[in-house]
Amino acid sequence: MVPASWTGKLGGGTRRAHALSRGRPPLPWPGSVSAPPQTVFWGGVFVLFCTWELGTDPCRRFHAGSTPVPGLARGAPEVLLRKPAGRRAALHHGDGWGPAAFLPLRLLLLRELVRGALRAPRALPGRAAAAPGLRPDPAQPRVCQPQGLPAAVRRGAKRIYRLPVLTAPFCQALLQELEHFEQSDMPKGRPNTMNNYGVLLHELGLDEQLVTPLRERFLQPLTALLYPDCGGGWLDSHRAFVVKYAPGQDRELGCHYDNAELTLNVALGKAFTGGALYFGGLFQAPSALARPLEVEHVVGQGILHRGGQLHGARPLGTGERWNLVIWLRASAVRNRLCPMCCRKPDLVDDEGFGDGFTREEPPVVDVCALT
Numbered sequence: 001m002v003p004a005s006w007t008g009k010l011g012g013g014t015r016r017a018h019a020l021s022r023g024r025p026p027l028p029w030p031g032s033v034s035a036p037p038q039t040v041f042w043g044g045v046f047v048l049f050c051t052w053e054l055g056t057d058p059c060r061r062f063h064a065g066s067t068p069v070p071g072l073a074r075g076a077p078e079v080l081l082r083k084p085a086g087r088r089a090a091l092h093h094g095d096g097w098g099p100a101a102f103l104p105l106r107l108l109l110l111r112e113l114v115r116g117a118l119r120a121p122r123a124l125p126g127r128a129a130a131a132p133g134l135r136p137d138p139a140q141p142r143v144c145q146p147q148g149l150p151a152a153v154r155r156g157a158k159r160i161y162r163l164p165v166l167t168a169p170f171c172q173a174l175l176q177e178l179e180h181f182e183q184s185d186m187p188k189g190r191p192n193t194m195n196n197y198g199v200l201l202h203e204l205g206l207d208e209q210l211v212t213p214l215r216e217r218f219l220q221p222l223t224a225l226l227y228p229d230c231g232g233g234w235l236d237s238h239r240a241f242v243v244k245y246a247p248g249q250d251r252e253l254g255c256h257y258d259n260a261e262l263t264l265n266v267a268l269g270k271a272f273t274g275g276a277l278y279f280g281g282l283f284q285a286p287s288a289l290a291r292p293l294e295v296e297h298v299v300g301q302g303i304l305h306r307g308g309q310l311h312g313a314r315p316l317g318t319g320e321r322w323n324l325v326i327w328l329r330a331s332a333v334r335n336r337l338c339p340m341c342c343r344k345p346d347l348v349d350d351e352g353f354g355d356g357f358t359r360e361e362p363p364v365v366d367v368c369a370l371t
C-alpha cells in the first residue's frame with residue numbers, strides 16, 4: 001500500500017490551517033455500513049468500560065491553536081516487545097518494559113463478553129438480533145441503523161470510554177526515556193501542529209514495537225465493537241506522540257478535533273493539577289460545544305474517543321503532565337472523505353504511514369454518523 005498525505009489543495013498553508021480555516025463544514029458522512037469481520041466474530045459482545053455524566057462547564061474556545069499552546073499484558077503473552085536499539089536502550093530498566101507492561105485488556109474483553117451476553121437482550125429494545133454492527137435500513141437506503149450496537153451507543157451519547165492501558169511502572173520507564181530524549185541533541189519534530197512540546201513515538205523507535213501491537217491486537221478488537229461506524233474495525237495506521245505540559249511551556253490545549261478516526265489518550269504522569277480534558281459533540285454537530293464533558297486524568301488509563309469529537313485540555317495548574325496520544329486511522333474511511341475537510345482528499349505520496357491515506361481502493365466500508 002502506498003501511504004499518502006493530502007495536499008492543501010482546498011485551503012492555504014498548513015494542514016491545520018486548512019482544517020481550521022474551514023470551520024464547520026457541512027458533513028453528514030453518507031452511506032451504509034457493512035459490519036467488519038471482528039464485529040461479526042464478537043457477536044453479542046457489549047464492551048463498555050465506563051461512561052461519564054455530562055459536564056456543565058462551557059467550552060471556552062473553539063479553534064485549536066487559538067491559544068498559545070503551544071504495554072499486552074500478563075494476559076497476552078504473545079506480544080514480546082523487544083528492547084529498542086541504540087539510544088532507546090535506556091528504556092530497558094528491567095521493570096515495566098516487556099510483555100507485562102500492558103494491562104490485560106483481553107481479560108477485560110472476556111469479562112465484558114460475559115456481562116454483555118447477559119445484558120444484550122435488553123440493550124436496544126425491539127431490535128431483531130444482538131450482533132453488533134450496523135445494518136442498512138431497507139426503508140432508507142444509504143442510511144444505517146445502530147442495530148446491535150451497545151446500548152451506550154445511543155443517539156446523542158458521546159461514546160467516550162476510559163480503559164486501563166499501561167501499567168504504572170511502564171509509565172514511569174517511558175517518562176524517564178522521554179526525558180532522556182528531551183535532554184539529548186537528537187533531532188526532534190513537533191508532536192502535532194498544536195502542541196509545541198512532546199515527542200513523536202517513531203523518533204524513539206517505539207512505533208512498531210509498542211504502538212502497532214497495541215493498535216492491532218488490543219485496541220482494534222475494542223474499537224471494532226465500539227465504533228464500527230467510524231472505521232473501528234479497519235484501523236491500519238496511526239500517528240503516535242507524547243504531549244508535554246509544564247510551567248513555561250505549553251499549559252493548555254484549545255478546543256479542536258483530531259486528524260484521526262479514533263483517538264486514544266493515555267495519561268503517563270507526572271504529578272500535576274489541572275489539565276483535565278473536556279469533550280463536546282462531533283465537530284459537525286450544530287451544538288457541538290453545548291454541554292462539554294470534563295474528564296480527569298488517571299495514570300495508565302486511556303480515554304478513547306472519536307477523532308471528530310471536539311475536545312481540548314484545561315490549563316495546567318501545577319506540575320508536569322505527559323500524555324501518550326495515538327491518532328488511530330482507517331484508510332478505508334479517510335480515503336473517501338478527509339476527516340479534516342470532509343471532502344475527497346487529494347493525495348501525494350509520503351513516507352511511513354503518511355497521514356493514513358492509501359492509494360488503493362479501500363474495501364467497501366461506508367460509514368455514517370450516529371450522533
Ligand SMILES: O=C(O)CCC(=O)C(=O)O
Binds near residue numbers: 192311
Ligand atoms: O492534552 C491532551 O492530553 C490532549 C491532546 C490532544 O487532544 C491531541 O493531541 O490531539
Ligand SMILES: [Fe+2]
Binds near residue numbers: 256263
Ligand atoms: Fe486531540
